[in-house]
Amino acid sequence: MGKKTLFDLIDQNEKVLKDMARTIWENPEGAFNEKKASGLQRDYLAKQGFNIIDVPDVETAFIAETGQGKPVIGILGEYDALPGMSQKVSSVKEAYDNSGYGHGCGHNLLGTGGVGAVAALKELMETEHIKGTLRYYGCPAEETLSGKVVMARKGVFDDLDACISWHPASMNVVWGCSFLAVNSMKFAFKGIPAHAAAAPQAGRSALDAVELMNVGANYLREHVIEKARIHYVITNGGMAPNIVPDNAEVWYYVRAPRRADVREITERLKKIAQGAAMMTETTMEYELVAGCYDVIASKTLGELMHNNMVEVGPPKFTKEDYEFGSKLSALTTKDEKKKVMSTYFAPDHVLDKVLCDEIIEIDDSDLIMAGSVDAGDVSYIVPFAQITAATWPVGTAAHTWIATASSGSGIGMNAMMFAAKTMAGTVYDLFKDTTKVDAAKAEFEKRLGGFKYISPFDE
Ligand SMILES: [Zn+2]
Numbered sequence: 307m308g309k310k311t312l313f314d315l316i317d318q319n320e321k322v323l324k325d326m327a328r329t330i331w332e333n334p335e336g337a338f339n340e341k342k343a344s345g346l347q348r349d350y351l352a353k354q355g356f357n358i359i360d361v362p363d364v365e366t367a368f369i370a371e372t373g374q375g376k377p378v379i380g381i382l383g384e385y386d387a388l389p390g391m392s393q394k395v396s397s398v399k400e401a402y403d404n405s406g407y408g409h410g411c412g413h414n415l416l417g418t419g420g421v422g423a424v425a426a427l428k429e430l431m432e433t434e435h436i437k438g439t440l441r442y443y444g445c446p447a448e449e450t451l452s453g454k455v456v457m458a459r460k461g462v463f464d465d466l467d468a469c470i471s472w473h474p475a476s477m478n479v480v481w482g483c484s485f486l487a488v489n490s491m492k493f494a495f496k497g498i499p500a501h502a503a504a505a506p507q508a509g510r511s512a513l514d515a516v517e518l519m520n521v522g523a524n525y526l527r528e529h530v531i532e533k534a535r536i537h538y539v540i541t542n543g544g545m546a547p548n549i550v551p552d553n554a555e556v557w558y559y560v561r562a563p564r565r566a567d568v569r570e571i572t573e574r575l576k577k578i579a580q581g582a583a584m585m586t587e588t589t590m591e592y593e594l595v596a597g598c599y600d601v602i603a604s605k606t607l608g609e610l611m612h613n614n615m616v617e618v619g620p621p622k623f624t625k626e627d628y629e630f631g632s633k634l635s636a637l638t639t640k641d642e643k644k645k646v647m648s649t650y651f652a653p654d655h656v657l658d659k660v661l662c663d664e665i666i667e668i669d670d671s672d673l674i675m676a677g678s679v680d681a682g683d684v685s686y687i688v689p690f691a692q693i694t695a696a697t698w699p700v701g702t703a704a705h706t707w708i709a710t711a712s713s714g715s716g717i718g719m720n721a722m723m724f725a726a727k728t729m730a731g732t733v734y735d736l737f738k739d740t741t742k743v744d745a746a747k748a749e750f751e752k753r754l755g756g757f758k759y760i761s762p763f764d765e
Pocket residue numbers: 411412413448473
């Protein structure tokens with residue numbers, strides 16, 4: 307009984323879980339189109355006796371629930387793939403198929419690890435008569451920073467008491483750091499078309515507006531906080547030089563360590579866009595494509611996850627895993643690896659390893675990883691923590707063909723088993739000792755300081 311049984315149950319399910327992760331890897335689907343992946347997980351969990359709850363208007367999202375009463379604990383899963391990432395399980399760059407998509411972020415493992423954890427927990431909850439509600443959240447579209455934000459807006463996380471997840475990377479460590487809050491937005495300008503040589507005076511150029519907006523935004527850079535990031539691409543700049551463009555569009559990302567900073571910079575950027583429209587006598591339409599919060603990483607839950615990682619022990623990599631890992635590892639120089647690992651705040655000695663075969667402990671609680679995750683929104687609604695597991699050889703950058711190859715290999719699969727056990731063990735601890743849930747909630751309330759989550763779409 308207890309955790310040993312829990313970990314055994316996950317091991318007994320190894321083939322099912324690895325097959326599921328492999329099937330999702332072989333059928334990569336982009337954001338909000340994860341029909342096969344979500345269907346596979348949904349059907350499996352329904353068969354295990356979970357109650358399946360749909361998320362209105364989000365076809366590829368679902369919640370699988372079991373048990374009853376408090377506490378309510380959730381595990382977040384993802385399954386979307388990335389465009390341009392198709393790759394065989396090989397150390398030579400070669401597309402797996404012509405789908406154009408591939409699991410360069412390992413989300414085939416991410417969701418499946420969660421499925422493995424909740425399936426085992428359900429069995430144990432029944433035999434040990436454990437009180438509480440367990441949920442698996444099938445979350446689409448992480449790569450476009452949208453799935454969990456859309457789900458959060460529908461209130462599906464509101465009654466949770468604690469929530470955990472994991473993410474593929476190349477170390478076994480708790481992510482105690484935050485991530486950058488972000489707004490992804492489009493500014494579309496409309497002008498008046500005209501012959502650029504014969505009647506330029508009749509035209510009002512939407513492209514001029516885009517260019518003037520970008521000039522304004524580039525001046526804005528000097529007057530925002532140092533850690534803010536502003537990036538853009540022109541998605542429509544007109545059709546031909548001899549036609550005054552009547553339509554033009556620019557797509558911006560604004561990132562900053564705190565949501566409030568993103569909000570403030572966004573408002574200033576909107577003024578710049580309005581100014582550009584005024585200067586060019588065009589009209590401007592603003593669209594918030596996606597937005598998410600920074601991350602509050604629960605220290606209480608993080609500590610519990612760390613203890614569980616230690617209890618589980620590092621991923622069980624095989625001889626083949628090391629052989630394949632060495633081949634992949636040889637494709638990256640030590641310098642490149644160092645750059646990647648510094649973004650994860652990795653200790654130096656990890657760089658000497660092909661695969662991370664230990665549990666790493668770092669205090670990154672004051673640090674911010676220079677990316678954005680939609681789990682940030684969840685972390686502002688409920689105490690949240692996540693770990694990473696060594697899914698790829700040390701120094702592998704996410705969103706690369708090497709990451710796709712490793713995510714479909716034994717390395718990824720064995721890292722997933724480790725993550726599933728760690729998450730299951732953590733949830734088990736929370737159910738068995740609800741004072742830990744109370745502690746996580748107390749920490750959360752203190753850090754929020756009375757702030758109530760508002761969706762980026764409702765700000
Ligand atoms: Zn990812």
